[in-house]
Amino acid sequence: MKKSLIALAALATISGAAMAQSSVSVYGRLDASLGSEKAGASGAAQSQSQMSSGLLSTSRLGFRGTEDLGGGLKAIFQLETTLGVDTGAAFGAGFDRQSIVGLTGGFGAVKLGRTETAFDDIRDISVGSALWDSEFSPTKIAYANSVGGVAVGHVADYSSRSSNQIRYESPNFGGFTGGISYGLDEQASPVKRDVTAFNLRYRSGPLDVGLGYQEQNHEVSATKREYTTLAGAYDFGAVRVSAGYNMAEQGTLESNGFVVGANMPMGPWDFSVGYAYNKSENAGVDTAKSKGLAFGVTYSLSKRTRVYAAYLNGDAENGAGTEVAERRLYAAGIRHDF
């Protein structure tokens, strides 16, 4: 009995400290790799040994928390910065990845601040696995307006995040969810610079399909860009396959592309492959074509830590079909979550 009283006393002491902490969780992901990359104009590019941060998925550091307000209502917040674990770079643009405060409940979730657009969620389906959301992604080449600094004629890729954004996410209706986001124009009228997006998604058992749309306006430069994505994935157990179709328009310039991928878990191993292709034309005349292929394998040392090896190969052609740029990289690394 004495011991339990001591326990209680010790508990009281701790709980003060622990409680003070309980509303905030510090978390992060560090992804560092060593490898070689060759990127630039075709024929002129030279390969280089390098350390990279975020090859598999962006290195980050964040703070987040939830407060139960009763009646199913919760206050939420999240602050997250990109990290360059290779150089220590952080907070260069503050909490550039996540900076939101909001409420969740039976009605869904409302978030205010900087975060992903609703459109960005659907792109995530087709890129298949955690392997495909960063530098290593073949889509980085296929949809890139330049490969290794050599400009090509695609519609610029979409903005995955927006500041000054209000975002609503619906609850789950028998597998269906929807989301809408609007990043406010904060220039004086008539200049507009806003980002509007929505998504519709259906998830049930092994199936995950979604449709996304995003519109970006900039009235001064008179540019309006529209992005449409239809993507899906099916998990067969031994293998998960995914595919997505993407269309981007800006005036008379139009880009059409797709991405396909598969990943196979085998015990602690996970093997992945992905391919992305994109073709653009201006008023019916070809302007650019680019494609990327990537392979990856990860080995889990624990739920939070894995080592990996990856290979990426891609190139870009001009409208005449001549290869103008190339990018090739291989690397091995470690990714740790905390």
Added chain:
Amino acid sequence: MKKSLIALAALATISGAAMAQSSVSVYGRLDASLGSEKAGASGAAQSQSQMSSGLLSTSRLGFRGTEDLGGGLKAIFQLETTLGVDTGAAFGAGFDRQSIVGLTGGFGAVKLGRTETAFDDIRDISVGSALWDSEFSPTKIAYANSVGGVAVGHVADYSSRSSNQIRYESPNFGGFTGGISYGLDEQASPVKRDVTAFNLRYRSGPLDVGLGYQEQNHEVSATKREYTTLAGAYDFGAVRVSAGYNMAEQGTLESNGFVVGANMPMGPWDFSVGYAYNKSENAGVDTAKSKGLAFGVTYSLSKRTRVYAAYLNGDAENGAGTEVAERRLYAAGIRHDF
């Protein structure tokens, strides 16, 4: 008994982790709102929809802790950055709000580093409530040297914080406290750029009154600014009223202003109103007059989370009495502490 032993064992495990954490507390405040603002030259200003950070009170993220050194002596530290929850901006100027280490004890408190000047504490009394310390404050207009970018002829507002500062805060003597702060000149002599301030405050039951003085020197530009504030508040229970008088001098330029406010708590609701006025003259000739009025209402979802709506209206005149600048904003938002 077995259970209590298990408890102890579990406790031992936890306490290692908890103890490692116990000296630091991560905390913050996220204040995001949606609204409309019209600010600029009178007649020419256009209104704009926007998301704001820190309308009620500045969004922030910090780390702080206390170590008990025995005999009533404690070591303290605090690091705090301004956050722009709308864009994720943070650490742009490092821990710009608080960056101090110090000691507290029976003698009071001594803090070294960057923090508020002793003068700034007294301004806090007259601005009445948590509603009035940020963008939303009518004093932001009344004491502003420009409203919406249109310069007017006031003495520039005081520096609320100083780097390289040593600050002393006395213990409480029967309701009386005093404080003094000195921000060092860190330029080679004879250039001086220092900030000296003190305050005297009396708090007893519903009454809170204070006097503050601050002097800012810059020998190169040959400017010396002096600020004096007398402020007080009385809490009647149903309503808390506050008022402050402010005088600023720079050579022949002199500004005189006041601020009055009231806030009424009603269950989870809190209604606030504030008005601020400032008038300047140079060698007896009027140079500027400006004023601001603000209303606010907050609804507490919990101790840590509240939603709010706010309205602000202000303008500035030149010496001839012609309105030259205006600012009007209304917004609704959420503020979450963690």
Added chain:
Amino acid sequence: MKKSLIALAALATISGAAMAQSSVSVYGRLDASLGSEKAGASGAAQSQSQMSSGLLSTSRLGFRGTEDLGGGLKAIFQLETTLGVDTGAAFGAGFDRQSIVGLTGGFGAVKLGRTETAFDDIRDISVGSALWDSEFSPTKIAYANSVGGVAVGHVADYSSRSSNQIRYESPNFGGFTGGISYGLDEQASPVKRDVTAFNLRYRSGPLDVGLGYQEQNHEVSATKREYTTLAGAYDFGAVRVSAGYNMAEQGTLESNGFVVGANMPMGPWDFSVGYAYNKSENAGVDTAKSKGLAFGVTYSLSKRTRVYAAYLNGDAENGAGTEVAERRLYAAGIRHDF
């Protein structure tokens, strides 16, 4: 029994929160002092009152953690930024002090990212105590290429850290440890900009000796710098003495220097003294000579908090033996770890 059940219940509640935190530890060091410094060209330098950050040891804020992967293997990470507690400066260059992820085990440790070079560890031995690793160090003057902004003819001091670095640290073999680090060239060939370093160290009881070597290449400016250090310390109990010899070469320019130090703990007190000397010649012709002397005393208020006073005096001569620069400072401060 009831109480122990309550303890268990409370424990369960806490452990969720505490566990969520257990993988990350937030830590730091804040070192602030007030003093006077006179630094610049001899005869022309003027003394100035100032607040300093990191006089004894650099102020910092960090996040670190360890994950047990089983079989003796652990994943580790550390992120650490320099703080300027006097001004709040932080994250100016991100996590400039530490930004690593790695693995430790029976084989030693492997770290990827930004951290100290293997050479830097040996310099730490000869600088004797915690007193000697920052602004206060006499080596700051002796090895400085300029004292108070007046350039002198030494080989520039070594880079204590490198980005894009892979570092290996051996396990302890009967007192012996070794380390090697390589900071990758990340410019396109043939430009090289890499940092290679190793160390060998023997620690046994009161003895600590080490050898370190570092090579820095920059092919564009055609500079290659080599640094060699031999250092050791012996703890007699009442006093710990340390000494180090340092050689630096860059083309025909060669610098040779040494540092000696002692520190005496007496209860909560610790008295320190250090002296450093450096002399350079270019193709046999003297170019520069500089030296620094420092005294310090610390008083521990606790394991984590100490107050201190320090004095430093140094100067630099040109090749003709004329004193060209001087630096003198004294200060008193507080250092707090959390």
